[in-house]
Amino acid sequence: AQKITQTQPGMFVQEKEAVTLDCTYDTSDPSYGLFWYKQPSSGEMIFLIYQGSYDQQNATEGRYSLNFQKARKSANLVISASQLGDSAMYFCAMREGGTGGFKTIFGAGTRLFVKA
Amino acid sequence: GAVVSQHPSRVICKSGTSVKIECRSLDFQATTMFWYRQFPKQSLMLMATSNEGSKATYEQGVEKDKFLINHASLTLSTLTVTSAHPEDSSFYICSAEEPGRRRGAFFGQGTRLTVV
Numbered sequence: 001a002q003k004i005t006q007t008q009p010g011m012f013v014q015e016k017e018a019v020t021l022d023c024t025y026d027t028s029d030p031s032y033g034l035f036w037y038k039q040p041s042s043g044e045m046i047f048l049i050y051q052g053s054y055d056q057q058n059a060t061e062g063r064y065s066l067n068f069q070k071a072r073k074s075a076n077l078v079i080s081a082s083q084l085g086d087s088a089m090y091f092c093a094m095r096e097g098g099t100g101g102f103k104t105i106f107g108a109g110t111r112l113f114v115k116a
Numbered sequence: 117g118a119v120v121s122q123h124p125s126r127v128i129c130k131s132g133t134s135v136k137i138e139c140r141s142l143d144f145q146a147t148t149m150f151w152y153r154q155f156p157k158q159s160l161m162l163m164a165t166s167n168e169g170s171k172a173t174y175e176q177g178v179e180k181d182k183f184l185i186n187h188a189s190l191t192l193s194t195l196t197v198t199s200a201h202p203e204d205s206s207f208y209i210c211s212a213e214e215p216g217r218r219r220g221a222f223f224g225q226g227t228r229l230t231v232v
Contacts, residue, residue, distance in 0.1 A: 035220045043207055045160075045223035052218060091159060095220070103150060104211070104221060106160045 003027060004094050004107035012113045013082045020067070021077040021110045023092030034075040035093040035104065036066065038086075045091075051075060079112075087114045119143045120212050122224025129200055129231055137195045137227045139210030145190035146212035150221065151183075154207040166193040200231040 005024045013019035025034065032053045038046040051059045051066045059066045067076040079086060092107040121140045129135050139149055147168045152160040164185050165173040172185035182204075184196040193212075197204050207228050211221035 033218065033220065037220075037223075043154075043209075043226040043228070045209065045211075045226075047220055050219045093220075102213075103162055103165055105162060106152075108159045 003105055004092055006092055006107035006110050008110045009108070010111045010113065012115060013079075014115050015084060016081055018078060018080045019082055019112065021079070021090050021092075021112065023075045023077065023107060025073050025075060025092070025094050027073075027094065027096055029096040031096070033095045034066070034068070035095070036064070036075075036077045037091045037093060037106075039089040039091060039109075041088070048090075049077065082114045084114050084116060087112055119214075120210065120222040120224045122210050122227055124227060125225055126228045127230070129229070131201055131231055132199055134196055134198045135200055135229060137197075137208055137210075137229075139193045139195070139212065139224050141191045141212045141214075141222070144212075144214045146193075146214070147190060149187060149193040149210055149212045151185060151193075151195050152209045152211070154209060154226075156207075160209060163195075168193075197229065200229070202231045205229055205231045 003026050034051045036048040049059050049061045049064045049066050051068045058068050063080045065078045089109045089111050091109045093104050095102050095104040119142050123138045149166040151163045153163050154160045162175050163178045166185045166187040168187045174180050187193040207226050209226040210224040213221045
């Protein structure tokens with residue numbers, strides 16, 4: 001069963017505008033972590049943001065924020081003030097269980113295109 | 117700088133030969149490392165969990181004899197693609213978790229394998 005769902009294969013956004021990338025997940029484990037990674041054409045995986053299942057507040061990292069809706073099992077990424085360099089693949093990921101040593105699984109990804 | 121180093125970044129090999137990919141954690145000891153495979157325009161698929169000092173745990177559908185994983189030290193895991201065929205051509209990425217760190221795994225730079 002698919003545990004991480006990203007329903008947007010591709011998204012377009014105008015430079016300097018905000019964009020939301022959707023992610024829903026499924027788990028029965030009460031302890032889990034949610035991540036977003038950026039993968040440019042070079043292939044490297046760049047960590048963007050993390051949200052723990054017990055965190056009370058939504059995570060923020062600079063221009064990135066995670067809209068965590070626990071009851072709905074969604075963890076959408078919001079990128080504010082988009083830049084041309086934000087054009088890349090974005091993956092939502094989940095790690096079940098406690099810290100360290102537990103595998104991380106990825107969604108299908110969303111390709112973001114930022115227009116000048 | 118990179119905390120997980122993966123080598124080589126690119127390799128071309130002939131059908132029937134074996135290829136070894138190395139994944140090193142540079143600044144920490146990693147009892148667990150993970151190997152992923154990524155086809156063009158697709159997500160990262162977890163292949164196996166590499167455990168230091170013990171056998172790797174393979175995901176369903178991944179051939180153990182085809183993809184040999186060795187985690188002989190706390191800083192090095194290797195993936196050997198044995199008797200490679202063109203269908204093994206792919207992007208392989210490793211990751212390692214730093215114990216106690218909440219913010220997800222560090223990823224290697226990836227290895228693009230082409231089997232001709």
